[in-house]
Amino acid sequence: DTAVSQTPKYLVTQMGNDKSIKCEQNLGHDTMYWYKQDSKKFLKIMFSYNNKELIINETVPNRFSPKSPDKAHLNLHINSLELGDSAVYFCASSPFGTSGGPSYEQYFGPGTRLTVT
Amino acid sequence: AQSVTQPDIHITVSEGASLELRCNYSYGATPYLFWYVQSPGQGLQLLLKYFSGDTLVQGIKGFEAEFKRSQSSFNLRKPSVHWSDAAEYFCAVALNFGNEKLTFGTGTRLTIIP
Numbered sequence: 001d002t003a004v005s006q007t008p009k010y011l012v013t014q015m016g017n018d019k020s021i022k023c024e025q026n027l028g029h030d031t032m033y034w035y036k037q038d039s040k041k042f043l044k045i046m047f048s049y050n051n052k053e054l055i056i057n058e059t060v061p062n063r064f065s066p067k068s069p070d071k072a073h074l075n076l077h078i079n080s081l082e083l084g085d086s087a088v089y090f091c092a093s094s095p096f097g098t099s100g101g102p103s104y105e106q107y108f109g110p111g112t113r114l115t116v117t
Numbered sequence: 118a119q120s121v122t123q124p125d126i127h128i129t130v131s132e133g134a135s136l137e138l139r140c141n142y143s144y145g146a147t148p149y150l151f152w153y154v155q156s157p158g159q160g161l162q163l164l165l166k167y168f169s170g171d172t173l174v175q176g177i178k179g180f181e182a183e184f185k186r187s188q189s190s191f192n193l194r195k196p197s198v199h200w201s202d203a204a205e206y207f208c209a210v211a212l213n214f215g216n217e218k219l220t221f222g223t224g225t226r227l228t229i230i231p
Contacts, residue, residue, distance in 0.1 A: 004160070031217060041205060043161075043221040056218055090160055094217060104149055104168075104211050106219065108160030 003027070004109035006091050012115045013081055020077045021112045023091030031055070032074040033106065034066060035090040043090070049074055078114075086116045121210045123222035130198050131230050138193040138225050140208030148210040150191040151219065152182055155205040164206075167191060178202070203229045 004025045013019050025032065033056075034046040047066045048056035054066070063079045078085060088111045097103035122141045130136050142148060149168050153161040165176025172184040182193045191208060208222040 033217075041155075041224045041226075043207065043224075045218055045220075048217065092160075104151070104166065104217055104219070105163055106161075106217070108153075108162070110158075110160045 004091055004093050004107050006089075006109040006112050008112060009110065010113050010115075012117065014117055015081055015083060017081050018077070018079045019081060019114070020075055021089055021091075021114070023074045023076070023109060025072055025091075025093040025107070025109075027093055027095070027107060029093035029095045029107070030071060031094045031096075032068065032071075033092040033094075034074065034076050035092065035108075037088040037090060037111070039087070047074075047076075081114075081116045083116050086114055088113050121208055121220055121222040123206075123208055123225050125225045126223070127226045127228065129228040129230060132200055133197050136193075136195045136198045136202070136227070138206050138208075138227070140191045140193065140222060142189050142191070142208075142210050144189075144210065144212065146212070147186060148212050150182075150184060151209040151211070152176065152180070152191075152193045153207045153209060153221075154178075155207065155224075157204070161207065164193070198227075198229055200229045200231070203227055 007022045031050045033048045037043045046060050049068045051071045052068045065077045068074045090111045091109040092106040094106045120143045151166045152164040155161045164180050165174050167174050167184045175181050205224045207224045209219045
């Protein structure tokens, strides 16, 4: 199936640990994103990459480090996990528009629910 | 401050009834406007978008939205809801800076009653 996939779907870990979430898209898109959705469903962008180049880097603690080995993958590594990192993390991707600029149509993965205890 | 507001946190509608979800934005220029839907346990799916032109836009699943510049609004409508429409709905905006950054509203949870 063509889609944006994330692994794992659920992640439960203790404070202080380091963890990674993986994202892959086989839609042939050039831009990928990480979003954080908190317990109140508020969705906020964290990072975006265009063809492996960092484009958007919001005010995110430097414990969060995205890595894009190729344009189909964007992984999120989190060091020294804190209770406040508990959230659902969504990966998304988008193609270029017909004129070669952004299409603004983002396709989301199913999310990874991270629980820090 | 620039923002996007969804005034209704939770709306309950009877199946078959009409629906309108509100979205207002506060930006100096007209942003690009979007509605996304999130079913329980799922990621977000784009329903429709407005960039320019006709202010009434049609989307998937029978939804439409109307852009009203004078009211800085982009309300989502559906003439007859189905039980499968129960979900969280997010309005989002993007400014034409070329970096595709979407700013989301806080969402409206839609409950459908038989």
